[in-house]
Amino acid sequence: MDVCFTVDYEPDCPPYMTDTFRGVEEATTPLLAMLREEGVPATFFSTGVVAERYPAAIDAIVHDGHELGCHGHTHRKFPDLPPGEAREEIETSAAVLRRHAPVTSFRAPNLVFPDAYLRFLADAGFTLDSSQARYKATWWRRDRHATPPLRRIPASATSSVLRLPRPLRETYLAALGGRNTPVVLFVHPWEFVDLRHTDLRLDCRFATGETAFRRVRAVLRFLTRRGARFVTMRDLAAAQPA
Ligand SMILES: [Zn+2]
Numbered sequence: 001m002d003v004c005f006t007v008d009y010e011p012d013c014p015p016y017m018t019d020t021f022r023g024v025e026e027a028t029t030p031l032l033a034m035l036r037e038e039g040v041p042a043t044f045f046s047t048g049v050v051a052e053r054y055p056a057a058i059d060a061i062v063h064d065g066h067e068l069g070c071h072g073h074t075h076r077k078f079p080d081l082p083p084g085e086a087r088e089e090i091e092t093s094a095a096v097l098r099r100h101a102p103v104t105s106f107r108a109p110n111l112v113f114p115d116a117y118l119r120f121l122a123d124a125g126f127t128l129d130s131s132q133a134r135y136k137a138t139w140w141r142r143d144r145h146a147t148p149p150l151r152r153i154p155a156s157a158t159s160s161v162l163r164l165p166r167p168l169r170e171t172y173l174a175a176l177g178g179r180n181t182p183v184v185l186f187v188h189p190w191e192f193v194d195l196r197h198t199d200l201r202l203d204c205r206f207a208t209g210e211t212a213f214r215r216v217r218a219v220l221r222f223l224t225r226r227g228a229r230f231v232t233m234r235d236l237a238a239a240q241p242a
Helices: 022-038 048-053 055-063 083-097 115-123 159-163 166-174 210-225 233-239
Strands: 002-009 042-046 067-070 183-187
Touching: 002 022, 002 233, 022 055, 022 210, 042 048, 042 055, 048 055, 048 083, 055 067, 067 083, 067 233, 083 115, 159 166, 159 183, 159 210, 166 210, 183 210
Parallel strands: 002 042, 002 183, 042 067
Antiparallel strands: none
16 A cells, blocks of 8 residues: 655644744754654645745755645635735745756645646646545546546545544554545644644644644554555656556
């Protein structure tokens, strides 16, 4: 079973907080340490703005051998942007991120991306889109023929699932994946900051901070015991038929 562990590397809990970057500032070093200890290569989908503000953090990610991907520039939702702005959002973030590493994988903020804009990704040199989500109704209604030359690999589960107590979490995880269906998980840096006493929505704040570190590490070990092979999104795309 192929498993991609991905990080949407962004401001704190958009659109609720957006002006702070505590997750990037406080969680990057321990998150990289955990991935190193568990031997897990990850894909970090960063916004361009985060890369502009924290270039050393991006270099640390690349230095550890993780894939750098693109999560838009400003974390605005693409359905809200007219075509010209959508194209600019993609081109600007790609240019900023590619100062650090080759970047060919993309995930839209909030996992929503209009099909009509897929050509902007292809034009900007992206070969993989992970903006869809298997757990959303839109995945089941999608047009299955619409998208060459991009590979499209959806996320399997929303991030808060990884922070659930063990029985719920492992029951959910055990049901993911299957023959020719990779498991794509994602987390956010701000989940590793203690947000329990903020007034954020419950799914954004429960079990954040140290508990999130403990539970996400347990997820990686649970999947390893079940025979997971951890790969980056780029490697997964390369291995999949077009
Ligand atoms: Zn995001």
